Amino acid sequence: MTISRYALVVFSALGLVAAACSGSDGADGKQGPAGSDGAPGATGATGPTGATGAPGPTGATGPTGPGGSGADGGVPEGGLTASCLGPCHGFGGIVEQWKTSTHYSTYVANLGGDEVETWTGERSCGLCHAVDGPEQRIAGNITYSGTTGPANAALGQINYLNSTNSKVGEANYGGQAKVAQVGCNTCHDASGNDPHATGAEYTAGSFPLRVPSGATDEVYLEKSSAAATADGTKAGAYTKGNTCMFCHKSRKDVTDYISGAVTLTSVHWGPHEGPQADIYTAKGGYHFTGLTYGSSVHGDPAQFADGCVKCHMPKVAGNMNIGDHSFHPQLSVCVTCHNGATSFDVNSGVSLVGLLLQELREQLNSKGWLTRDEAAPYGAIAGSQLTDSDYALDEPRPGSPQMTQDEAGALYNYILVARGAAGGIHNPKYTKQLLFDSIKTIKGSAPSALPIRPN
16 A cells, blocks of 8 residues: 555654653743632631730829719718818818817717707707707797797897797707707708719818808897897808807897896806807997997908908818818917917907906905805805916806896806907907906906006
8 A cells, every 4th residue: 555745744743752752751841820829727726825015104094083873872882982081081171170179079078968968958958059950940940938939040049029928038949859969060051962962072062051141141149129129139241150150159138138136046147158259249248338339350240251260260271272170260360460479369468358357256256146166055266266267167156145237247248258268359359348347347446457448
């Protein structure tokens, strides 16, 4: 069979291919492009924790959050917060100041004692000594005989004209308190915004005074314009000081109390303890007929803003500028007027009043009108008792000879000044006038220590 040239060529090519296939491997070709990523594999095991790094700087303090509220009176769980400490409960706060006051010490001394029942019973004592005394008086919750009580009970007056016998008497406490304490709620009304109940921080005005203390508000002393009238006397506009005067007064209507000859029947005759307002206002003493009485700057409400509060409750800068609640008079206030004063005996005024009290005491004692012995028979003050400076301890002597009206007035003024304390500081001019007139009435001549009456 004849093979064509074309077929030979094909066969030759196939042979060459076959020879190539059966020969040794050729060199590798170039790497092609990378393919797409495959699916992620399973997460491996957690490695060991690394070392803790250094702490970063402390950030700025954030704003104070809202006050918390507790189920028991608003105290947050865990105790007091910083806001609770000021201005009341801190180490130098209002509560700690109050614990150094006579108000607090009197409360502690009589806590659970016999005096508590007397002071909070249905007698006039509770009007000041019961924890809610002023509150009840302002609300008109008082008791009295007859149809008409005190004309100005909401402004402190407790004397009234009994409609059944036309005699002047004293209203009685009408509350139910069993605590004889002058505390926070005695003077302040916390019913509107009490932080103890709301948990909120204290804000100015949270505890407003109960006693009216506006620029023109005046409380009343019991001294009336005439016997058997019980109209009282306005003390003056002493703003915040009105609260103090609500209780710190004689409680006696001296005009009606001494309206003729007097026979002493009790050691309790005369003004009540703590009658500072009668002296401070220059209005509460026994005034002798035909004489005029004036006031020092101390007792002038136009010059002494807030009255008693100015000297007894100076503002404490570290306590939100709230007044010092120890109520102790501060010499730091005195020096703002009496430059260089180193004691309260400015210009020897206290010393002079001491001499006048001692002279009047001796004159009254020589008449048999003073005593310190409550066991009958009453004896005249003698020995060291006659020369000590505890004038406030002297009492009228029951059973002593009858006194004229002016003699009784002199005894009344002695007790008033002695119990008003402060050696006349509350109103130097008025104090000296009362003592001058009283000594002259009993002695018949001017006092040895003060030959000329102050005017």
